[in-house]
Amino acid sequence: MIGPGKAIGVLGGGQLGRMFAQAAQSMGYRVHVYEQSGPSPAGAVADRETVAPFDDAAALEAFARTVDVVTYEFENIPAEPLEAVARIVPVRPSPAVLSICQNRWREKAWLKANGFPHVAYEEALDGDIAPAVERLGLPCVVKTADFGYDGKGQMRISGRDDLARAAAIFRARRCVVERWVDFEKEISVICARTGEGETRAFPAAENLHESHILDVSIVPARVPREVEQAAAALAAAIAGRLGVVGLVTVEMFLCRGGGLVVNELAPRPHNSGHWTLDACETSQFEQQVRAVCGLPLGPCGLRSPAVMVNILGDAWAWAGGAVAGEPDWSRVLREPAARLHLYGKPEPRPGRKMGHFTVQGGDLDWSLGLALELKSRMRAGAGPTSG
Numbered sequence: 001m002i003g004p005g006k007a008i009g010v011l012g013g014g015q016l017g018r019m020f021a022q023a024a025q026s027m028g029y030r031v032h033v034y035e036q037s038g039p040s041p042a043g044a045v046a047d048r049e050t051v052a053p054f055d056d057a058a059a060l061e062a063f064a065r066t067v068d069v070v071t072y073e074f075e076n077i078p079a080e081p082l083e084a085v086a087r088i089v090p091v092r093p094s095p096a097v098l099s100i101c102q103n104r105w106r107e108k109a110w111l112k113a114n115g116f117p118h119v120a121y122e123e124a125l126d127g128d129i130a131p132a133v134e135r136l137g138l139p140c141v142v143k144t145a146d147f148g149y150d151g152k153g154q155m156r157i158s159g160r161d162d163l164a165r166a167a168a169i170f171r172a173r174r175c176v177v178e179r180w181v182d183f184e185k186e187i188s189v190i191c192a193r194t195g196e197g198e199t200r201a202f203p204a205a206e207n208l209h210e211s212h213i214l215d216v217s218i219v220p221a222r223v224p225r226e227v228e229q230a231a232a233a234l235a236a237a238i239a240g241r242l243g244v245v246g247l248v249t250v251e252m253f254l255c256r257g258g259g260l261v262v263n264e265l266a267p268r269p270h271n272s273g274h275w276t277l278d279a280c281e282t283s284q285f286e287q288q289v290r291a292v293c294g295l296p297l298g299p300c301g302l303r304s305p306a307v308m309v310n311i312l313g314d315a316w317a318w319a320g321g322a323v324a325g326e327p328d329w330s331r332v333l334r335e336p337a338a339r340l341h342l343y344g345k346p347e348p349r350p351g352r353k354m355g356h357f358t359v360q361g362g363d364l365d366w367s368l369g370l371a372l373e374l375k376s377r378m379r380a381g382a383g384p385t386s387g
């Protein structure tokens with residue numbers, strides 16, 4: 001057990017690292033963040049921040065020597081430096097788990113080899129996607145194998161015209177071509193697993209996306225009880241088979257006519273789990289601390305239905321590419337059922353995740369209605385406060 005008072009290293013300095021650091025500190029740990037371009041949202045709250053590239057072996061080694069365990073908050077960390085860190089201090093989840101989850105070729109091959117339901121796909125190289133599209137049928141989606149997030153590096157192919165454009169865009173890239181799933185719902189389950197193999201899954205969240213970016217998470221997901229149970233069992237089975245020590249998030253599609261397929265995996269806390277901060281017995285960040293430090297896992301019960309709304313840079317007013325007005329935070333702050341979380345990022349940008357709020361305490365329909373109302377009322381320029 002790595003007990004309170006010890007130091008946890010976090011690779012990556014975004015909002016997930018920030019909320020992880022806050023949870024770890026409230027449990028008595030020290031936190032050292034390693035980030036490529038600081039100062040970062042996580043570095044701003046951590047006990048210590050190192051700003052250096054991920055291929056700076058000397059800086060990474062020095063970082064590793066100051067901590068008792070290392071975890072990470074994003075996937076795009078090169079394998080070699082991470083393995084060098086793992087020779088000095090435990091890295092949880094392991095570099096092997098990260099390697100599978102950070103590349104869509106490896107991730108999908110792993111799902112397939114282990115018999116987990118996944119979206120029909122083909123690998124493609126150098127923009128040569130026509131044969132894959134031929135076999136899969138239209139519509140499909142092309143995704144870069146590496147470095148994708150928030151729908152970046154993706155293109156939907158619905159007709160022959162898209163093919164030529166995609167061939168040019170994805171030239172010199174490794175890609176997957178996936179069949180487009182006409183899903184009924186998107187859900188995600190975050191599952192924690194200890195080194196001894198105990199797993200605990202948070203309730204499934206139902207996720208609504210806007211322009212491929214998570215917009216709203218609704219908990220409990222509005223799906224039949226059997227689907228909820230199947231999703232939790234699938235996530236626990238994946239956590240076990242991967243041998244994760246820490247968290248793994250399993251994003252899934254609920255297909256029309258039933259049946260779950262895995263969209264993708266993330267070996268870390270997830271945007272769709274932010275509601276756990278306010279509406280769950282244990283937050284996903286505290287659970288990550290517990291899992292990577294070898295502490296007992298916390299209970300995952302939902303205190304009351306919850307709706308989380310992402311706040312993107314789009315909520316600011318923009319004129320000629322510059323910020324022309326800030327969201328009206330008082331709209332959210334005045335509402336007793338809402339909790340506002342901001343990530344301390346100095347510069348808003350369209351599509352950039354700046355914060356979120358969670359509405360909780362009533363029934364689900366009421367929470368969803370209030371959350372959507374607050375979302376539109378807090379936007380800069382939404383009009384004067386009515387009361």
Ligand SMILES: Nc1ncnc2c1ncn2[C@@H]1O[C@H](COP(=O)(O)OP(=O)(O)OP(=O)(O)O)[C@@H](O)[C@H]1O
Nearest residue numbers: 119141148149150151152178179180181209212264
């Ligand atoms: N095969 C598919 N069929 C239908 N919709 C899809 C498919 N693949 C992706 N999408 C849609 O695009 C969203 C983003 O895709 P995906 O999760 O693969 O990308 P990402 O860039 O890794 O996103 P994030 O970082 O937000 O998880 C999905 O949540 C889903 O709404």
Ligand SMILES: [Mg+2]
Nearest residue numbers: 150251263264
């Ligand atoms: Mg995703």
